[in-house]
Amino acid sequence: MFGLNKKDSTLLLIVAGLVLLAPFLLNPFPEGSAMAQFNAGYPDLMQRFVIFGIFAIGFNILFGLTGYLSFGHAAFLGVGSYAAMWMFKLFGMNVLPALALSILMSGLFAVVIGYVSLRRSGIYFSILTLAFAMMSYALAYSVLAADMDGPDQQGLLQKGLTGGETGLQLTLDDPRILGQQTAGDGNLPVPSLFGLEMRSASELNVGDWVFTFSAGYYFSAIVMLLSFYLSIRIFRSPFGLVLRSIKSNQQRLSYTGMNPKPYMLAAFVISGMYAGLAGGLMAAMDPLAGPERMFWTASGEVVLMTILGGVGTLIGPVLGAGAIKYMENILSKINSDILHSWFAFLPDGLEDFVVTLIYPFIGKGWHLTLGIIFMLVVIFLPGGLVEGGQRIARAMRRKKQTASDDDTKAKQPAE
Amino acid sequence: MGILEVKDVNKNFGGLKALSNVNLSVAENSVHAIIGPNGAGKSTLLNCLVGKLIPDTGSVMFDGQSVLGRKPHEINQMGISRVFQTPEIFGDLTVFENVMIPCFAKRDGEFRLHAVEGMMNEAEIVEEAERMLIDVNMIDKRHAHSASLSRGDKRRLEMAMCLVQQPKLLLLDEPTAGMARADTNNTIDLLKEIRDKRDITMAIIEHDMHVVFSLAERITVLAQGTPLVEDVPENIKGHPKVQEAYLGEAA
16 A cells, blocks of 8 residues: 555554544543543643654664764754744745745755764764754754844844743734734734634534634644655665664675765755644644754654664554653643542642652652653663553564464373 | 786885885786785775775776776776775675675666665666676675675685675785685685686785785786795796795795
């Protein structure tokens, strides 16, 4: 199907099914119940799942296939967001041209950064990309945020190209030459796809359950599925094979008549464009872009996502992105009151003790939980969550096999 | 005029003269061995041929073109393939994938962005790689992870990766180094088969005299960076200069 073999088509269909049914699957607990806070099926979080999924899928094309660890991929995320914002400000609120410019601009940045950084490999490559990303951050934070209009004017560039610390925002004065300057009600217009507003959503009430279907989520989800499909094609292509051979033995590759440099650069640019696309989608879901999107912690996060899910696997980065975003948004919302209500059945002294034990791992301490889970995965499951899944599947198969072996033995006639 | 012409090549590392005035001519479709004691400059010479090192002076012509200043992948595209002392293969890939890469390199040149074409549309490449694996008797191991192969099989695979490109010149750097006797003999048989079946020129750097005398048609003896003699194997065996270089002045 679509030029994929049977196994990959099945994977794509499963992912498509999960993504499209996510509003149901992520909302298993009825509204108002004690477990409702573990529901992740609200548009804002679901959008983050798929957008960071795209970011991690792209990162995995570079890191998973070639083994080059970029520590500055957030720079492309930021570039994508700023590019989309400028498209919204100058031309109109349609998301498609905005995403196109995001991909184009991040691609151009990736050509420049990649060309320089790929002169080195290993740790030096990582440091170079990190340096570029932090320079981009500094540029966005201060240099490019200076007033470029001239002192007497109050124009578009009054806060520079990036808006500095407060970020780049839409204003009512933006020209938007191809769209409306203001919405019908006099407010700021919102990003839309040919009139379908990204923040519009409809709710479905089934008993105590509330399921939300947001246009923004489904748009991002479809973009994510397309990106995922493209990444499968890249993984299975001759180009993907050459990238894996770079990871395996670069010397042999050049003595085999291929020039590793352009292959590396192509992989770097493709993965930068994925990051730009993710950045553009972030701006399309919430029209605001700040420099913190380029900060090194954002670059580190995508590394964590990819490793947690499974480096070099197709689905791993998406799982990793989902796991980290889920913890970030759900664990961090638990506070000590909630803990107390959970453990209220225990005797008072014991209740306090248990709450004190757990407290460091929730709320603002969710990073601690993430760190522990990350360490456990790296030590016991070097292949990430995907390896965990494979091990469970293998164990199940073995169990089945022994069961069926027993069956055949039982059926054999006694001699 | 040979297919490979090395003229007056000098290479110094600091004060050390690794190669001084090396002249070498390898005739087309012959097997030429380069022998010599440790430190004679054999590997340095080989590295000058494949673009890893650039000689200080002199010229290296292959098939009428200079190879000097070209990158390893460019030299490979001219028709020179190299087998390393320890087999260099793509350990993370399967045997079959290992052979496919040189097939792509031969067809597509040093770079081509074929990022979304599926492998199912590459029937010719698949067929070519399969034929090669049948030739070297490895077709039953096609799905094996190549890092898990035995040393002899790794050598065989590396050889297959070079041969599938149909190079004009195959350079072999101690192809039997560190091998057990049985593996060595297998390798000799494989190389003989290649020599007899294909129009190919081979240049072998070797320590093992057994290998050299079973294969080579001409032998160059290097010592301390200079060629001592060049002759057919029968004349090399008893040559006094060669014995001197290998056994020392006293002998």
